[in-house]
Amino acid sequence: MNSKRCAGCKYLRRRCPSNCILSPHFPPNDPQRFACVHKIYGASNVAKMLQQVPVQQRAEAANAMYYEAYCRIKDPVYGCVGTIALLQQQIFDAECQLAKIQAEIAVLNGHHEATHQNQQVNVATSSANFTLESGGEGTFSSTYDPSICQFY
Amino acid sequence: MSANTSSSASGGAAGSSSGNTGGGPCGACKFLRRKCVAGCIFAPYFDSEQGAAHFAAVHKVFGASNVSKLLLHIPVHKRLDAVVTICYEAQARLRDPVFGCVAHIFALQQQVVNLQAELSYLQGHLATLELPPPPPPSAQPQPIIAPPSLTIADLPTGSSAAPATYDLSSLFDPVVQPPWTMQQPRQMDSHQFGAARAPAEASSSAGTGDLQELARELLHRHRTSSTVPCNEVLPLPPHSK
DSSP states (O other), rough: OOOOOOHHHHHHHHOTTTOOTTTSSSSOHHHHHHHHHHHHHOOHHHHHHHSSSSSGGHHEEEEEHHHHHHHHHHHHHTHHHHHHHHHHHHHHHHHHHHHHHHHHHHHHHHHHHHHHHHHHHHHHHHEEOOOOBSSSSOOOEEEEEETEEOOO | OOHHHHHHHTOOGGGGGGOOOOSSSHHHHHHHHHHOTOSSSSSOOOOOOSSSHHHHHHHHHHHHHHHHHHTSSSSSGGGGHHHHHHHHHHHHHOOTTTEEEEEHHHHHHHHHHHHHHHHHHHHHHHHHSSSSSOOOOOOOOOOOOOOOOOOOOGGGOTTTTOSSEEEGGGGSSSSOOOOOOOOOOOOOOOOSSSOEEEESSSHHHHHHHHHHHHHHHHHHHSSSSSSSEOOOOOOOOOOOO
């Protein structure tokens, strides 16, 4: 028998055996933890659920039960389902924002491409010399001076 | 799970004070093999057909007396939602004896983190596009988004912007299984909730289908309004010492 009872056995006012299943997960220095799970699940249900779980996972199971019990006490109607709802809302909002930003990026990419193509055309037309060809009267060359906007 | 139709005319979502009026015991009393008295608190929510199966899960996880005490402290017009969420948690706990519905919470939290990281990245990218003229794109490696180790501190707090109302039926969508759940399970700190371990079976979508049906049926029959008010977001539980 443990010289110091676990929070569960202390709460239940009973002996705490050396192989107490609650003892590793409900230490005596945190009575509120056991009080929470006992209020929602009951000590016997907690012990049964912990027994069904492999020993190495019992700590995680106890933590999860404590969290669910805590949420249920704070919000008796929705419990931790309220947290689920909030997270789903956050996901929805983030996905909407993501779609909006992706659309903005697509628009800007299109704009930049158009601007880049225009710049290329301007570079070609602003060169000092280019050759004009006439359709059926032979070719002739001329030079375009952009400063005077005249061919010479 | 559906309401006991024999009492639905007088009760329905309001949670009538009269129990079963002649259609046999309610699902809870049927399971418990006891007389279903008038005013049975479970009668409006557990019918004698499918209700017994659903109540079995609730009784196994929470216990009938605990659920009864819980419902007694809840206003009558809120009891339907409470029953639905209790059934959900019970089913989740039976499906995953280690994490229960907390696994779902961690999966959603991981999704939120990933989406926020993606948002930050794209916002940075958008900022560079808006600058004239953009420098030639250099070959930079994509930022690796490493899933952070989740703790209870990462869960939403009361200061978050919570929706005023939400549709309960949307809460029972199939559990999203993020890629990390298929990885090697990581240990949780015994004093904190660390990253959730992958469920042993990835068959939650099949199980949640029943729960979805349950929730929709309940809500369709009993809800008077399309949405229900959402209580304030729960603050984080104190860490165990």
